Amino acid sequence: GAGVSQSPRYKVTKRGQDVALRCDPISGHVSLYWYRQALGQGPEFLTYFNYEAQQDKSGLPNDRFSAERPEGSISTLTIQRTEQRDSAMYRCASSLTSGGLSTDTQYFGPGTRLTVL
Protein backbone atom coordinates (compact mmCIF):
# COMPACT_ATOMS: atom_id res chain seq x y z
CA GLY A 1 0.00 0.00 0.00
CA ALA A 2 0.89 3.65 -0.17
CA GLY A 3 1.45 3.96 3.57
CA VAL A 4 1.01 2.23 6.88
CA SER A 5 -2.62 1.66 7.73
CA GLN A 6 -4.21 0.74 11.03
CA SER A 7 -7.67 -0.39 12.01
CA PRO A 8 -9.85 0.43 13.69
CA ARG A 9 -9.00 4.11 14.00
CA TYR A 10 -11.08 4.36 17.16
CA LYS A 11 -12.06 1.63 19.58
CA VAL A 12 -14.21 2.04 22.66
CA THR A 13 -14.55 -1.01 24.84
CA LYS A 14 -15.64 -1.95 28.31
CA ARG A 15 -13.21 -2.96 30.99
CA GLY A 16 -12.53 -6.68 30.88
CA GLN A 17 -13.09 -7.10 27.15
CA ASP A 18 -10.41 -8.23 24.72
CA VAL A 19 -9.38 -6.02 21.79
CA ALA A 20 -7.38 -6.67 18.64
CA LEU A 21 -5.63 -3.85 16.83
CA ARG A 22 -4.46 -4.33 13.28
CA CYS A 23 -1.51 -2.89 11.41
CA ASP A 24 -0.86 -3.18 7.68
CA PRO A 25 2.70 -2.00 6.95
CA ILE A 26 4.09 -0.59 3.75
CA SER A 27 4.46 -3.39 1.21
CA GLY A 28 7.89 -4.98 1.36
CA HIS A 29 8.87 -3.49 4.68
CA VAL A 30 10.74 -6.01 6.78
CA SER A 31 10.50 -4.40 10.20
CA LEU A 32 7.32 -3.60 12.08
CA TYR A 33 7.10 -1.78 15.39
CA TRP A 34 4.29 -1.23 17.86
CA TYR A 35 4.26 1.83 20.10
CA ARG A 36 1.94 3.33 22.65
CA GLN A 37 1.70 7.09 22.84
CA ALA A 38 0.17 9.03 25.68
CA LEU A 39 -1.02 12.57 25.12
CA GLY A 40 1.91 14.98 25.13
CA GLN A 41 4.50 12.19 25.15
CA GLY A 42 6.68 10.52 22.58
CA PRO A 43 5.96 7.01 21.30
CA GLU A 44 6.82 4.30 23.83
CA PHE A 45 8.23 1.08 22.38
CA LEU A 46 6.11 -2.04 22.88
CA THR A 47 7.38 -4.73 20.52
CA TYR A 48 9.20 -5.27 17.24
CA PHE A 49 9.09 -7.80 14.40
CA ASN A 50 11.63 -8.69 11.78
CA TYR A 51 9.58 -10.47 9.10
CA GLU A 52 7.39 -12.83 11.17
CA ALA A 53 9.83 -13.15 14.04
CA GLN A 54 9.13 -11.18 17.17
CA GLN A 55 12.62 -9.95 17.98
CA ASP A 56 11.88 -7.90 21.03
CA LYS A 57 8.83 -7.71 23.25
CA SER A 58 10.47 -6.09 26.21
CA GLY A 59 8.17 -3.08 26.04
CA LEU A 60 4.91 -4.99 26.45
CA PRO A 61 3.55 -3.85 29.84
CA ASN A 62 2.36 -7.25 31.07
CA ASP A 63 1.16 -10.62 29.86
CA ARG A 64 -2.25 -9.25 28.84
CA PHE A 65 -0.51 -7.76 25.83
CA SER A 66 0.59 -9.92 22.91
CA ALA A 67 1.39 -9.41 19.26
CA GLU A 68 1.85 -11.52 16.17
CA ARG A 69 2.84 -11.16 12.55
CA PRO A 70 2.29 -14.69 11.21
CA GLU A 71 3.09 -14.11 7.54
CA GLY A 72 5.57 -11.30 7.91
CA SER A 73 3.16 -8.62 6.76
CA ILE A 74 0.02 -7.68 8.71
CA SER A 75 0.38 -7.58 12.48
CA THR A 76 -2.13 -7.76 15.30
CA LEU A 77 -1.68 -6.37 18.79
CA THR A 78 -4.06 -8.03 21.23
CA ILE A 79 -4.93 -6.75 24.68
CA GLN A 80 -6.81 -9.18 26.88
CA ARG A 81 -9.03 -8.20 29.81
CA THR A 82 -8.62 -4.52 29.10
CA GLU A 83 -8.23 -2.05 31.93
CA GLN A 84 -8.82 1.69 32.00
CA ARG A 85 -5.08 2.34 32.17
CA ASP A 86 -4.74 0.71 28.72
CA SER A 87 -6.49 3.72 27.18
CA ALA A 88 -4.01 5.36 24.80
CA MET A 89 -3.07 5.84 21.16
CA TYR A 90 -1.49 2.71 19.75
CA ARG A 91 0.76 3.35 16.78
CA CYS A 92 2.37 1.01 14.33
CA ALA A 93 5.43 1.84 12.23
CA SER A 94 7.34 -0.02 9.55
CA SER A 95 10.79 0.28 8.03
CA LEU A 96 12.33 -1.21 4.94
CA THR A 97 15.08 -3.19 6.58
CA SER A 98 16.10 -4.44 9.97
CA GLY A 99 19.80 -3.94 9.79
CA GLY A 100 22.10 -0.98 9.91
CA LEU A 101 21.29 0.79 6.65
CA SER A 102 21.93 4.39 7.51
CA THR A 103 19.04 5.89 5.57
CA ASP A 104 16.39 3.57 6.89
CA THR A 105 13.70 5.31 8.86
CA GLN A 106 10.30 4.44 10.22
CA TYR A 107 6.97 5.34 8.71
CA PHE A 108 4.10 5.65 11.12
CA GLY A 109 0.49 4.70 10.74
CA PRO A 110 -2.41 6.94 11.84
CA GLY A 111 -2.86 5.00 15.07
CA THR A 112 -5.76 3.41 16.91
CA ARG A 113 -7.26 5.47 19.72
CA LEU A 114 -8.32 2.96 22.40
CA THR A 115 -10.68 4.02 25.14
CA VAL A 116 -11.51 1.59 27.92
CA LEU A 117 -14.56 2.52 29.92
Place this chain on the structure above:
Amino acid sequence: GQNIDQPTEMTATEGAIVQINCTYQTSGFNGLFWYQQHAGEAPTFLSYNVLDGLEEKGRFSSFLSRSKGYSYLLLKELQMKDSASYLCAVRDRDDNFNKFYFGSGTKLNVKP
Protein backbone atom coordinates in the same frame (compact mmCIF):
# COMPACT_ATOMS: atom_id res chain seq x y z
CA GLY B 1 18.33 1.61 28.94
CA GLN B 2 18.31 4.78 26.88
CA ASN B 3 17.75 8.31 28.17
CA ILE B 4 16.61 10.98 25.77
CA ASP B 5 15.99 14.49 27.04
CA GLN B 6 14.51 17.46 25.24
CA PRO B 7 12.70 20.59 26.47
CA THR B 8 8.98 20.20 27.01
CA GLU B 9 7.84 23.37 25.31
CA MET B 10 9.23 26.37 23.43
CA THR B 11 7.72 29.50 21.96
CA ALA B 12 9.07 31.51 19.03
CA THR B 13 7.93 34.22 16.67
CA GLU B 14 7.01 33.82 13.03
CA GLY B 15 10.03 34.49 10.80
CA ALA B 16 12.53 33.82 13.58
CA ILE B 17 14.98 30.96 14.14
CA VAL B 18 14.56 28.37 16.87
CA GLN B 19 16.89 25.62 18.10
CA ILE B 20 15.53 22.52 19.82
CA ASN B 21 18.12 20.54 21.77
CA CYS B 22 18.24 16.84 22.49
CA THR B 23 20.65 14.90 24.68
CA TYR B 24 20.83 11.15 24.76
CA GLN B 25 22.57 8.17 26.29
CA THR B 26 22.58 4.90 24.40
CA SER B 27 24.63 1.72 24.22
CA GLY B 28 24.55 0.97 20.49
CA PHE B 29 24.08 4.30 18.77
CA ASN B 30 23.14 3.93 15.13
CA GLY B 31 21.63 7.25 14.18
CA LEU B 32 19.53 10.10 15.47
CA PHE B 33 16.24 11.11 13.91
CA TRP B 34 13.97 14.10 14.22
CA TYR B 35 10.24 13.77 13.63
CA GLN B 36 7.51 16.38 13.43
CA GLN B 37 4.11 15.59 14.88
CA HIS B 38 1.12 17.86 14.48
CA ALA B 39 -1.64 17.51 17.03
CA GLY B 40 -3.73 14.43 16.36
CA GLU B 41 -1.50 13.18 13.56
CA ALA B 42 1.24 10.58 13.12
CA PRO B 43 4.92 11.54 13.44
CA THR B 44 6.58 12.31 10.12
CA PHE B 45 10.29 12.07 9.39
CA LEU B 46 12.25 15.32 9.22
CA SER B 47 15.94 14.59 9.36
CA TYR B 48 18.61 12.08 10.18
CA ASN B 49 22.22 12.20 11.44
CA VAL B 50 24.63 9.33 11.95
CA LEU B 51 27.93 11.20 11.60
CA ASP B 52 29.00 14.32 13.46
CA GLY B 53 28.10 17.61 11.88
CA LEU B 54 25.27 19.53 10.34
CA GLU B 55 22.71 18.22 7.88
CA GLU B 56 20.66 20.84 6.06
CA LYS B 57 17.29 20.34 4.38
CA GLY B 58 15.71 23.59 3.33
CA ARG B 59 14.51 25.50 6.39
CA PHE B 60 15.44 22.63 8.67
CA SER B 61 18.92 21.64 9.82
CA SER B 62 20.02 19.03 12.31
CA PHE B 63 23.32 18.75 14.12
CA LEU B 64 24.94 15.82 15.88
CA SER B 65 27.86 15.41 18.26
CA ARG B 66 28.26 11.74 19.12
CA SER B 67 30.99 12.34 21.70
CA LYS B 68 28.69 14.67 23.61
CA GLY B 69 25.49 12.70 23.06
CA TYR B 70 23.91 15.86 21.73
CA SER B 71 21.81 16.94 18.81
CA TYR B 72 19.77 19.94 17.85
CA LEU B 73 17.13 20.74 15.29
CA LEU B 74 17.30 24.23 13.82
CA LEU B 75 14.22 25.73 12.20
CA LYS B 76 14.67 28.90 10.19
CA GLU B 77 12.15 31.42 8.87
CA LEU B 78 9.50 30.03 11.15
CA GLN B 79 6.00 29.72 9.80
CA MET B 80 2.76 29.29 11.70
CA LYS B 81 2.43 25.79 10.28
CA ASP B 82 5.63 24.82 12.11
CA SER B 83 3.66 24.79 15.36
CA ALA B 84 3.90 21.13 16.30
CA SER B 85 5.74 18.71 18.55
CA TYR B 86 9.26 17.77 17.55
CA LEU B 87 10.44 14.32 18.56
CA CYS B 88 14.07 13.33 18.96
CA ALA B 89 14.61 9.59 18.42
CA VAL B 90 17.72 7.47 18.75
CA ARG B 91 18.19 4.33 16.74
CA ASP B 92 19.99 1.71 18.76
CA ARG B 93 21.55 -1.35 17.20
CA ASP B 94 21.38 -4.58 19.12
CA ASP B 95 22.36 -7.93 17.56
CA ASN B 96 22.12 -6.39 14.10
CA PHE B 97 18.56 -5.21 14.67
CA ASN B 98 17.50 -1.61 15.01
CA LYS B 99 15.32 -0.31 17.79
CA PHE B 100 14.08 3.25 18.17
CA TYR B 101 13.80 5.22 21.39
CA PHE B 102 11.88 8.47 21.44
CA GLY B 103 12.08 11.52 23.63
CA SER B 104 8.92 13.02 25.07
CA GLY B 105 8.84 15.68 22.38
CA THR B 106 9.17 19.46 22.37
CA LYS B 107 5.99 21.37 21.72
CA LEU B 108 6.80 24.40 19.60
CA ASN B 109 4.38 27.32 19.60
CA VAL B 110 4.89 29.80 16.78
CA LYS B 111 3.31 33.20 17.43
CA PRO B 112 2.56 35.91 14.88
